[in-house]
Amino acid sequence: MAKQKTKTNIKRRKVVFSLNAPEAKRVAVMGDFNEWSDTKHPMKKNENGDWQKIAMLPAGRYEYRFLVDGQWWNDPKNDQTCWNCFGTQNNILDVRAK
Numbered sequence: 001m002a003k004q005k006t007k008t009n010i011k012r013r014k015v016v017f018s019l020n021a022p023e024a025k026r027v028a029v030m031g032d033f034n035e036w037s038d039t040k041h042p043m044k045k046n047e048n049g050d051w052q053k054i055a056m057l058p059a060g061r062y063e064y065r066f067l068v069d070g071q072w073w074n075d076p077k078n079d080q081t082c083w084n085c086f087g088t089q090n091n092i093l094d095v096r097a098k
Contacts, residue, residue: 003031012056015093017041017064019075023066029053031064031093038067059097063090 045053
């Protein structure tokens with residue numbers, strides 16, 4: 001008899017990341033939600049110089065930063081931070097379940 005796969009329905013929340021960096025050429029949001037990858041969540045710039053990315057994340061606590069033209073930036077709109085193993089700070093994002 002074949003095994004039946006059970007599908008777990010993980011509820012995700014829409015999270016909008018945004019950063020004003022009008023002079024930047026490339027911006028990505030990186031964090032433990034995407035294994036700190038600079039290719040999984042590239043951001044798009046609008047005509048005002050604001051970069052934005054929408055991500056669907058399950059509930060949990062995440063650390064993240066922006067990579068702006070190869071330089072690490074913290075989120076100026078989020079004052080919740082924690083120290084990382086490099087002696088700098090990451091921003092903290094708490095995604096709540098509905």
